[in-house]
Amino acid sequence: MTDTLQPAAEQGQVPTISGVEQRRVLRTPIPGPRSQALQTRKTSAVAAGVGVTLPVYVVRAGGGVLVDVDGNQLIDFGSGIAVASVGNAAPRVVQGVQEQVEQFTHTCFMVTPYEGYVAVCEALNRLTPGGHEKRSALFNSGAEAVENAVKIARRYTGRDAVAVFDHAYHGRTNLTMAMTAKNMPYKDGFGPFAGEIYRVPMSYPFREPAEIDGGAAAVRAITMLEKQVGAGRLAAVVIEPIQGEGGFIVPAPGFLTALAEWCSASGVLFVADEIQSGFARTGDMFACDHEGVVPDLITTAKGIAGGLPLAGVTGRAEIMDSVHSGGLGGTYGGNPVACAAALGAIATMEEEDLPAKARRIEELMRPRLDALAAKHPEIGDVRGRGAMLAIEVVLPGTLAPDAERTARISAACHAAGLVTLTCGTYGNVLRFLPPLVTPEHLILEGLDILEQAVAG
Ligand SMILES: Cc1ncc(COP(=O)(O)O)c(C=O)c1O
Numbered sequence: 345m346t347d348t349l350q351p352a353a354e355q356g357q358v359p360t361i362s363g364v365e366q367r368r369v370l371r372t373p374i375p376g377p378r379s380q381a382l383q384t385r386k387t388s389a390v391a392a393g394v395g396v397t398l399p400v401y402v403v404r405a406g407g408g409v410l411v412d413v414d415g416n417q418l419i420d421f422g423s424g425i426a427v428a429s430v431g432n433a434a435p436r437v438v439q440g441v442q443e444q445v446e447q448f449t450h451t452c453f454m455v456t457p458y459e460g461y462v463a464v465c466e467a468l469n470r471l472t473p474g475g476h477e478k479r480s481a482l483f484n485s486g487a488e489a490v491e492n493a494v495k496i497a498r499r500y501t502g503r504d505a506v507a508v509f510d511h512a513y514h515g516r517t518n519l520t521m522a523m524t525a526k527n528m529p530y531k532d533g534f535g536p537f538a539g540e541i542y543r544v545p546m547s548y549p550f551r552e553p554a555e556i557d558g559g560a561a562a563v564r565a566i567t568m569l570e571k572q573v574g575a576g577r578l579a580a581v582v583i584e585p586i587q588g589e590g591g592f593i594v595p596a597p598g599f600l601t602a603l604a605e606w607c608s609a610s611g612v613l614f615v616a617d618e619i620q621s622g623f624a625r626t627g628d629m630f631a632c633d634h635e636g637v638v639p640d641l642i643t644t645a646k647g648i649a650g651g652l653p654l655a656g657v658t659g660r661a662e663i664m665d666s667v668h669s670g671g672l673g674g675t676y677g678g679n680p681v682a683c684a685a686a687l688g689a690i691a692t693m694e695e696e697d698l699p700a701k702a703r704r705i706e707e708l709m710r711p712r713l714d715a716l717a718a719k720h721p722e723i724g725d726v727r728g729r730g731a732m733l734a735i736e737v738v739l740p741g742t743l744a745p746d747a748e749r750t751a752r753i754s755a756a757c758h759a760a761g762l763v764t765l766t767c768g769t770y771g772n773v774l775r776f777l778p779p780l781v782t783p784e785h786l787i788l789e790g791l792d793i794l795e796q797a798v799a800g
Pocket residue numbers: 425484485486487488490513514515516584588589617618619620621645646
C-alpha cells in the first residue's frame with residue numbers, strides 16, 4: 345500500500361498523488377485542440393441529451409487535479425459531482441479493484457454471493473447514524489437506492505404516499521423524477537410521472553424571513569402534509585439533510601429534528617437521502633450526524649466507492665427485513681468490483697480521517713468566501729458545511745437570482761483551469777466540492793481563481 349501523499353523530491357514542495365503532480369498547468373486555452381476534436385466526435389456519436397459542463401477530455405486524475413488530453417492540469421472543485429471524495433485512482437481503491445478484478449468480476453449476489461457485498465453492508469450498518477440493529481442492500485446508482493428506499497417504506501408501512509421538498513433532487517428514473525423538484529433539465533417532456541408524491545416547502549434560510557426558523561419551517565411542512573395528504577397515508581418523508589442539486593441549501597437548525605420527531609410520532613418513515621452529502625463530505629461521516637438526527641432509512645451512493653458505481657439503502661433491521669425474499673436486488677447491484685472499491689474508499693476515509701480533512705477545507709474556504717461576499721454584493725449567501733460549500737449569486741441588494749452572472753463566473757473559472765459546478769433551482773449557485781485529499785495549496789489557488797472570476 346502506498347501513501348496517498350508522496351512528496352516528489354524533484355518537484356520541490358509540490359506533492360504527487362496517484363501519479364499526478366499536484367499543480368495547475370495550462371498549456372492551451374481551455375478546452376484545448378485535442379479536447380475540441382473529441383468534443384466534435386462526441387457531438388456526432390453521443391445523444392445530445394447527455395450534456396457536458398466543461399468539455400476537457402480527461403486522461404488521468406489524482407488528488408485535487410484532473411489532467412486532460414492536451415496536457416492541461418485543472419484544479420478539481422467538483423469531484424465528478426461529489427464522488428471522488430477519496431481522490432481519483434485512490435491507492436486503496438485501485439488495489440482493491442485490481443485484486444478483485446483478477447479474482448472474479450461478477451456472479452450476481454442474488455445467485456451465488458460473495459464476502460465483499462456483506463462487508464460493505466457491515467460497514468454501512470456501522471457507519472450510518474444510530475446504534476440500533478441495521479440491514480443494508482446494495483444497488484448501482486443513487487436513483488436506484490432512492491427507488492428502493494420508497495419500495496421498502498411502502499412495504500413496511502402499507503402506505504402509498506411519499507413526501508418530498510421544494511428544491512429536492514433524487515434522480516432521473518421515473519419515480520425519482522417525480523420526487524425531484526426542478527423541471528429543466530431533469531423532467532421537461534419526460535412525464536407522466538409516478539403518483540403519490542407530495543411536495544412541501546423546504547427550510548431555505550436565505551430566502552425567507554428570520555422568523556421562519558427551523559421549527560416554524562417544520563410546522564409549515566407538517567401542517568401541509570397533515571391537511572393535504574394525511575399522516576396516516578404517508579409511508580415516508582424523504583429529504584436531503586443538505587440539498588445538493590437544489591442549491592446546497594442547509595435547512596435552519598431544528599428543521600430536520602422536528603420533522604424526524606413528527607415522523608416517529610406519526611408512523612411515517614424518515615428517509616435521509618445522503619447520496620451527495622454522505623461519506624465524510626460535510627465534516628461528519630453523514631450530514632445527519634451534525635444534528636444528531638437518526639433516520640429510519642438512509643440512501644448512499646457517490647462518495648461510497650471512490651468512483652465506481654455503487655449505492656446503498658441502510659435502515660432499521662425490522663424495516664429492511666419486512667420485504668419478502670427476492671423483493672430487492674438487481675443483476676449488478678453490489679457488483680464485486682464496486683464493493684472492493686467501496687471497502688478501499690471507506691478504509692481511506694477512516695484511516696486518513698477524511699471528515700477532519702473536510703472540516704479543514706471549510707476552515708480554509710469559508711473565511712475567503714465570506715470576505716468575497718462582503719466585497720461583492722452580488723454574492724448574496726455563503727453556505728454549506730465541510731467540503732460541501734456554495735455561494736448564491738443575486739442582483740445586488742435583492743434576492744433576485746442572477747443565473748447569467750453565475751454562469752459567467754463559472755466559465756471564467758473553467759478558462760483559468762478550475763473545475764466548478766453550478767446548481768440551484770434558479771441556476772444561480774456556484775458549488776464547491778473538492779476531493780477531500782486535495783492539498784491545501786490547491787484549495788488556496790482555486791480560491792484565488794474564484795476571486796478573480798468574481799471580480800472580473
Ligand atoms: C441527493 C441525491 N439523490 C439522488 C441522486 C441520484 O444519484 P445518481 O445520479 O447516482 O442516480 C443524486 C445525484 O446527484 C443526489 O445528489
